Amino acid sequence: MTKHVAVLMGGVSNERQVSLSSGRQCADALRRAGYRVTEVDVGFDIAEQLRAVAPDVAFNALHGPFGEDGTIQGVLEFLRIPYTHSGVLASALAMDKHQAKIMFKAVGIPVTDHLIVNRAEVARQHVMAPPYVIKPIADGSSVGVFVVKAEHGHPPQEILREDWNAGEEVMVERYVPGRDLTCAVMGDVALGVTEIVTDLSFYNFEAKYAKGGSSHILPAPIQPKIYDKVQKIALKAHAALGCRGVSRTDFRFNDQAGEDGELVCLEINTQPGMTETSLAPEQARFAGHTFEDLCAWMVEDASCNR
Numbered sequence: 001m002t003k004h005v006a007v008l009m010g011g012v013s014n015e016r017q018v019s020l021s022s023g024r025q026c027a028d029a030l031r032r033a034g035y036r037v038t039e040v041d042v043g044f045d046i047a048e049q050l051r052a053v054a055p056d057v058a059f060n061a062l063h064g065p066f067g068e069d070g071t072i073q074g075v076l077e078f079l080r081i082p083y084t085h086s087g088v089l090a091s092a093l094a095m096d097k098h099q100a101k102i103m104f105k106a107v108g109i110p111v112t113d114h115l116i117v118n119r120a121e122v123a124r125q126h127v128m129a130p131p132y133v134i135k136p137i138a139d140g141s142s143v144g145v146f147v148v149k150a151e152h153g154h155p156p157q158e159i160l161r162e163d164w165n166a167g168e169e170v171m172v173e174r175y176v177p178g179r180d181l182t183c184a185v186m187g188d189v190a191l192g193v194t195e196i197v198t199d200l201s202f203y204n205f206e207a208k209y210a211k212g213g214s215s216h217i218l219p220a221p222i223q224p225k226i227y228d229k230v231q232k233i234a235l236k237a238h239a240a241l242g243c244r245g246v247s248r249t250d251f252r253f254n255d256q257a258g259e260d261g262e263l264v265c266l267e268i269n270t271q272p273g274m275t276e277t278s279l280a281p282e283q284a285r286f287a288g289h290t291f292e293d294l295c296a297w298m299v300e301d302a303s304c305n306r
Contacts, residue, residue, distance in 0.1 A: 002036050005299055006055035006081075008072065010041040013064025014139065014165070022274040023061035029276075029295040030059065042067065050079055057302045058083040059295070061274055064139060068271040069095035077304055084298045086270040087306030090242040094270045095138045097171055100241065107240045109233055110264050112252075114173035122170055123160045131175035134159065136166035147175060176264050178254035181220055183234035184272060184280040185247050186294075187301065190231035191283035195220035216279060218286055226253065229263060237268045244306045245298055248272035248280050 007030070009023020010016050020041075027037045038053050040046075042062060050058070058081050062072060070092035076083040086094065093099050101111045117127050122134055126148070134146040134156070144166045146156045159170070180196040198214040220227065234249040248269045255261040272280040276291045284294040 002034065003056045003299065004036045004038065004054070005030055005057050005059050006038050006040050006050060006053050007059045007061055008040050008042050008046075008067070009061045011062045011064070011067045012042070012044070013062075013066055013068075015064035018273065019061055019063045019067065022063065022278070025275045025291075026059060026061050026295050029292045030299065033292045033296040035296070035299065042072070046072065047075055047079060050075075050081060055081060057081070057299050059299060059302070060085050060271065063271050063273070065095070069138060073306070080304055082302040082304055083306070084302045085245045085306075086241075086243045086247065090244065090306075091270050093241045094243065094247075094268045097135070097267055098137055100267060103240050104237060104265055107236060109237055109240065110262075112173045112176055112264050112266070114171050116169050117172055118168055119159050119164070119170050120168075122172060123155050123157055126155060128172050128174065131177075133173050133175050135171050135173070137169060137171050139166050144170075149175075176252040176254055176262065178252055178256070178261070179220075179222075181222070181230055181251040181253050181263075182279055183230050183249055183251070184283045185234050185238040185243070185249070186280075186284060186287075186289075186297070187245070188235070189287075190235045191280070192218050192286045193220045193222070193227050193230045194218045194279055194283060195222070196279075216282060218282060222253065222255070223260075226261065226263065233263075233265055237265060241268060241270075243268065243270055245301050246272060246280055246284075246294075 007023050007027040010020050027039050030037045040049055058076050060083055070088040073088045073091050098116055104111050130148050130150045132148050136144045181193055183193045184191045195217040196214050237249045238247050250266045253263045281291050
């Protein structure tokens with residue numbers, strides 16, 4: 001019997017439009033792979049929506065809070081609907097950058113120094129010697145991220161704007177100059193390492209999603225021992241938080257710092273972008289998996305108790 005897959009997309013976070021794009025492309029790929037697919041634009045009545053749809057599997061194409069932080073995973077566990085990607089605990093830990101860093105440090109994964117500070121205090125004065133980065137503790141797609149350079153005499157006042165919805169506490173972390181690297185994990189296998197290049201100030205929302213905002217170099221033009229190290233840390237980060245299915249770990253690499261440079265783990269994404277040109281699908285294709293194959297693998301990997 002053909003599996004009925006509900007593709008969960010849209011949602012209520014700042015990343016709604018990104019999720020709609022991921023969801024539509026995954027739904028199309030799953031149809032091409034032979035599955036019966038229902039697209040579900042997720043609202044706060046998602047339990048009722050899913051009871052009406054009655055799928056065999058939920059393909060989670062949500063991004064950001066509610067879809068990526070353990071919340072929807074808990075709903076799916078309660079409804080006993082097998083689902084893709086990571087479970088409740090791993091999702092919650094990965095979404096909270098502070099807690100994820102604590103876990104990473106505990107297993108020896110290199111991370112940047114950081115502080116958790118009220119945003120009013122961050123706007124009042126430099127709480128760390130520049131250069132540093134300000135980011136929400138639990139949000140994605142570089143929404144609400146500021147890079148404060150050494151020449152900035154004052155912190156960014158935009159963090160005080162009235163429409164700020166990323167929490168009163170923010171993370172301030174040491175800025176690491178250099179290159180953006182990323183590596184996806186599929187099951188228990190690290191895929192390729194990509195270097196992300198952008199002409200913008202950093203790999204922000206526009207660089208991620210605007211046409212021409214960034215380019216992906218795969219395989220990344222780095223020394224083989226650094227390439228291997230990135231893959232090993234990506235696997236270690238995936239395991240440290242108990243991630244499942246597909247994840248993607250992001251790094252900064254300063255190749256000017258000493259003989260081997262400085263490599264730091266920034267964060268792990270338990271719901272990486274899933275359009276055909278997104279980073280994780282690109283790396284899967286580089287490893288020999290078509291987009292249809294990748295989406296089908298995720299459906300077959302789905303379960304409860306993740």
